Amino acid sequence: MSSLQSLTQTFPSTRPRVFILTDISNEPDDAESLVRYLLYSNQFRTEGIVAVTSTWMKNKTCPQDIHKILNAYEKAVGNLNNHVHPDFPYPSAGELRELVKTGPSCYGFEALGGYEGKEWEMSSGAQLLLERLEASIGEEGNDPLWVLVWGGTNVLAQVLMHAKSNCDEEEITRLLSRLRVYAISDQDDTASWIRRSFPNIFYISSVHAWNQYGIAAWTGIGGDKYYGFDQGGPDFDKLTKEWIKENIQTGPLGEAYPDYIFIPEGDTPTFLYLVQNGLGVPEHPEYGSWGGRYELSDKGPTRHAGRHYGDAHDSVTGKDGNVHRSNQATIWRWRDAFQNDFAARMRWSLTTDFKEANHHPVVCVNGTKGFEPLEIEAEAGSIVELDAEGTYDPDGNAEGLSFKWFHYREPTATQWSTHLEVQEVEFTPIDEWKKGKKVQMKLPGPEKCCVDLMSRKPVRKGQKMHLILEVTDRGTPPLKSYRRVIVQTTNRELKGGVGDGEDHGNIADAMAGMQ
Incomplete structure (x- = not known):
């Protein structure tokens, strides 16, 4: 090599x-x-x-x-x-x-x-x-x-x-x-x-x-x-x-x-x-x-x-x-x-020439590289911007990269009914060519993400939203790298939820408040 x-390749801080x-x-x-x-x-x-x-x-x-x-x-x-x-x-x-x-x-x-x-x-x-x-x-x-x-x-x-x-x-x-x-x-x-x-x-x-x-x-x-x-x-x-x-x-x-x-x-x-x-x-x-x-x-x-x-x-x-x-x-x-990844690594075993095989994209979000999650705090209902402009392909085909952002809701949920408990967020591309390198997303309001599950009382720190950036190259086979962004939602003024301190009588009332 x-x-x-x-x-141009990245590597973990520890193994x-x-x-x-x-x-x-x-x-x-x-x-x-x-x-x-x-x-x-x-x-x-x-x-x-x-x-x-x-x-x-x-x-x-x-x-x-x-x-x-x-x-x-x-x-x-x-x-x-x-x-x-x-x-x-x-x-x-x-x-x-x-x-x-x-x-x-x-x-x-x-x-x-x-x-x-x-x-x-x-x-x-x-x-x-x-x-x-x-x-x-x-x-x-x-x-x-x-x-x-x-x-x-x-x-x-x-x-x-x-x-x-x-x-x-x-x-x-x-x-x-x-x-x-x-x-x-x-x-x-x-x-x-x-x-x-x-x-x-x-x-x-x-x-x-x-x-x-x-x-x-x-x-x-x-x-x-x-x-x-x-x-x-x-x-x-x-x-x-x-x-x-x-x-x-x-x-x-x-x-x-x-x-x-x-x-x-x-x-x-x-x-x-x-x-x-x-x-x-x-x-x-x-x-x-x-x-x-x-x-x-x-x-x-x-x-x-x-x-x-x-x-x-x-x-x-x-x-x-x-x-x-x-x-x-x-x-x-x-x-x-992971099957494409397996096939690509097996190809590495066949050649000494770096150029004859495909290698993983290197992901950069908000100016930081690495494999650890990027953790940020943001007020419920606010708009968060995420920028992957520094992401690159060590094989030199930067224009061939595709960017996909998605909300991984299950890690946030405390129960089976994820769709009732965690409101999905959407990403809007704001980069010039709408490729998804730079996006913004609006967090749910405090009544959705910063209230106790059962009592519906407002809390100062609510759900942690897990957002995943998946970057795919156009090599053979195509390879993916990721970056997880964890957004800790906050509610400094304790807005939303039940204000009188009384608990809801049953789970049905609590679930109704989430929908």
């Missing part, structure tokens, strides 16, 4: 620390997810890739199959590094090989001596996880460690049981404060024990009846054909085996991507959630990202509430033109974007 090209638990080889999807993960691995600090068991593969682990994919990655990583900022290179295959360990070759609680409390031994995977988790509160920095669970959780359970037996309460609290988990449902019998025993763990997971995966949010990655949800809504064109063969299964790394049997890449949402593209905010699952949207399952008093995040819903207009409202829609709504 030339010095000019490297300077999430990632530790993967995978039941690779129980079916092809873990291998598929690992291939895609490696194409994004310059965005992360990978600290472990551990082969584990699950309900689908109870008595063995397959670390050798991780190494096979790393061997393929080794042939591609040189090309990949020619397409990213030099300050954030891809890790070498050798570095990643050092991080491959194994969990116990037994199912669930058997790794903890079973239910009878017998003696047990820490697996090499658990020892590495404990080491990396302890480093989170040591001299190496305070960034949390994201444990991405693609199989069973008995490695994590071993670490937590070790801490419970050897650490005091203060030490355990510090350890848990640095832990983040995104699990692809429960795949052994230790997962529910972890959440019950350690409710303060930041834990994202679809919780449902055992083996009823078709109702989990993560199946939005590509399970609509297999499980039959949201029929007519998701576009499956970029998940067909024909599309995958043409766009993904090419070159040394792509050749390591196997055909799917049930659904493709069921584990991929765990790291799509962490991809830094201006859309998601990892510490806020309720904001939504390529990896889905999740809400706290328990919003009780802080000292009693857990930190488990369960499935939330989005309302999305599908391919058929109808509105589909589901938890899976929080992921499939982004499918066209």
Whole structure:
């Protein structure tokens, strides 16, 4: 990459620390997810890739199959590094090989001596996880460690049981404060024990009846054909085996991507959630990202509430033109974007020439670049102007960029009935050619966005409006970058709402006031 090209690309201020638990080889999807993960691995600090068991593969682990994919990655990583900022290179295959360990070759609680409390031994995977988790509160920095669970959780359970037996309460609290988990449902019998025993763990997971995966949010990655949800809504064109063969299964790394049997890449949402593209905010699952949207399952008093995040819903207009409202829609709504992104990165692995591949637009809003949300305060009913004039294409095709602003209402809502609670805002282009680089939008009045949901009393700080700028280039395949703008509505004079301090008698009265 030339010095000019490297300077025109943007890069995150930090990279999430990632530790993967995978039941690779129980079916092809873990291998598929690992291939895609490696194409994004310059965005992360990978600290472990551990082969584990699950309900689908109870008595063995397959670390050798991780190494096979790393061997393929080794042939591609040189090309990949020619397409990213030099300050954030891809890790070498050798570095990643050092991080491959194994969990116990037994199912669930058997790794903890079973239910009878017998003696047990820490697996090499658990020892590495404990080491990396302890480093989170040591001299190496305070960034949390994201444990991405693609199989069973008995490695994590071993670490937590070790801490419970050897650490005091203060030490355990510090350890848990640095832990983040995104699990692809429960795949052994230790997962529910972890959440019950350690409710303060930041834990994202679809919780449902055992083996009823078709109702989990993560199946939005590509399970609509297999499980039959949201029929007519998701576009499956970029998940067909024909599309995958043409766009993904090419070159040394792509050749390591196997055909799917049930659904493709069921584990991929765990790291799509962490991809830094201006859309998601990892510490806020309720904001939504390529990896889905999740809400706290328990919003009780802080000292009693857990930190488990369960499935939330989005309302999305599908391919058929109808509105589909589901938890899976929080992921499939982004499918066209993340599949194009996958295909583009696979093309990076095929060439050393920066000019022969497409690269992401760099978004600038109100004079600021970066992936973190732009947060502003504005009085209810006022007009807010947003300016993306500084946005550019590192491939030099600035005139080919398209700008789309939309109001992501669901992160603001406190309930299922988003359309009743959050009034949609509209954007009006005010730039010379009406391309949407510069827009204005009028916030709802205080009676709509700065009143308590039930009492209808006015409040000084009301709803936070989530506005998304989506910028798309005209490369092949076209790529998208985002910027989230969060507008905190204010109501300094306490206008609107019920002024006499009396509560409305029921929910129907409150809802009537919102419409």
